[in-house]
Amino acid sequence: MKVLLPEILEMLWEVWEQNPGAEVYTGGTDLLVKLREGVTWPPALICLERINALRQIWEEEDTVVIGAGTPHTALIRHPLIQVEFPVLVEALKVLGSPPIRNMGTLGGNIATASPAGDSLPALYVLNAEIVLTDAKGSRTLPIHEFITGPGQTGLGPREIITGIRLKKTAPYTVSRYEKVGKRKAMAIAVASLATCLRLSPDGRIESARLAWGSAGPAIVTSPEIETAMSGQPLTPELLRGLIPAVEREVSPIDDIRATAVYRRKVAANLFLRLSGISEGGASA
Numbered sequence: 001m002k003v004l005l006p007e008i009l010e011m012l013w014e015v016w017e018q019n020p021g022a023e024v025y026t027g028g029t030d031l032l033v034k035l036r037e038g039v040t041w042p043p044a045l046i047c048l049e050r051i052n053a054l055r056q057i058w059e060e061e062d063t064v065v066i067g068a069g070t071p072h073t074a075l076i077r078h079p080l081i082q083v084e085f086p087v088l089v090e091a092l093k094v095l096g097s098p099p100i101r102n103m104g105t106l107g108g109n110i111a112t113a114s115p116a117g118d119s120l121p122a123l124y125v126l127n128a129e130i131v132l133t134d135a136k137g138s139r140t141l142p143i144h145e146f147i148t149g150p151g152q153t154g155l156g157p158r159e160i161i162t163g164i165r166l167k168k169t170a171p172y173t174v175s176r177y178e179k180v181g182k183r184k185a186m187a188i189a190v191a192s193l194a195t196c197l198r199l200s201p202d203g204r205i206e207s208a209r210l211a212w213g214s215a216g217p218a219i220v221t222s223p224e225i226e227t228a229m230s231g232q233p234l235t236p237e238l239l240r241g242l243i244p245a246v247e248r249e250v251s252p253i254d255d256i257r258a259t260a261v262y263r264r265k266v267a268a269n270l271f272l273r274l275s276g277i278s279e280g281g282a283s284a
């Protein structure tokens with residue numbers, strides 16, 4: 001199979017025009033598995049890895065823009081990402097194994113749109129915006145609009161993700177990503193929960209963002225639970241009182257990794273564990 005290696009975006013649009021059926025990839029950790037299993041067999045592949053513009057990280061006032069082709073390891077090690085978005089760093093640290101994190105990229109994880117994708121709950125609680133670019137220009141979509149279902153996105157024909165825009169974290173924000181898998185390492189999530197809580201100086205929750213992974217056909221968020229937490233002190237009683245709402249909101253499935261009943265229980269337990277969140281993960 002032909003593999004094309006453009007080095008700048010202009011070259012990408014040209015080679016794509018000449019090879020209209022070609023599929024793009026970056027790290028290849030998802031795509032090459034699909035090729036090996038015969039799930040997809042395009043006439044040509046276009047590798048985005050050499051396009052330097054896709055691997056940059058920069059600041060624009062109160063926003064950080066991450067190039068979609070940035071590998072997970074580079075993000076985990078980046079001082080700005082560590083300071084501003086600890087929840088994303090925590091999520092990427094438990095994604096796959098070191099070789100997968102060296103090759104796999106944030107854009108690839110988003111485009112795969114798996115409800116078990118580790119970066120996604122973190123990106124949902126950070127209200128990430130996805131920058132999409134084609135030969136004619138760019139547009140931006142909030143992540144919850146970009147991902148339309150399991151494995152489904154709003155990517156247009158001959159369009160790629162070029163960047164991820166994240167607003168810098170407000171003071172007194174605590175965040176956490178927790179994943180339960182079948183094993184400690186190299187495990188796809190049975191269920192996961194990303195949380196971002198903004199606390200007042202007296203410890204009340206000013207605003208809450210929660211996103212569960214592997215708990216439904218897409219990432220599960222709950223405005224109802226977030227509103228119920230606002231203005232309240234973060235106590236075990238508050239969390240216990242909201243468990244029926246958590247169990248209502250998640251809609252997990254049975255699969256080879258776990259039953260729906262077990263996943264629902266794990267999703268609730270991850271929520272209960274938030275009572276200890278202010279002891280770690282604070283970014284003031």
Ligand SMILES: Cc1cc2nc3c(=O)[nH]c(=O)nc-3n(C[C@H](O)[C@H](O)[C@H](O)COP(=O)(O)OP(=O)(O)OC[C@H]3O[C@@H](n4cnc5c(N)ncnc54)[C@H](O)[C@@H]3O)c2cc1C
Pocket residue numbers: 023024025026027028029030031032033048068069094095096097100103104105106107108109110111112116117118119155159160161162186187188189
């Ligand atoms: C052994 C193993 C373990 C894994 N463990 C985990 C895990 O624990 N958690 C987890 O979340 N994932 C896991 N994965 C999945 C995978 O590693 C990640 O999803 C990774 O982030 C994909 O990035 P990539 O650059 O390799 O994607 P690629 O394989 O290059 O691409 C994946 C898909 O995204 C599209 N794509 C890639 N880049 C772009 C772009 N810039 N714009 C538009 N579309 C694009 C491709 O067309 C393709 O459809 C694992 C994979 C393997 C093989």
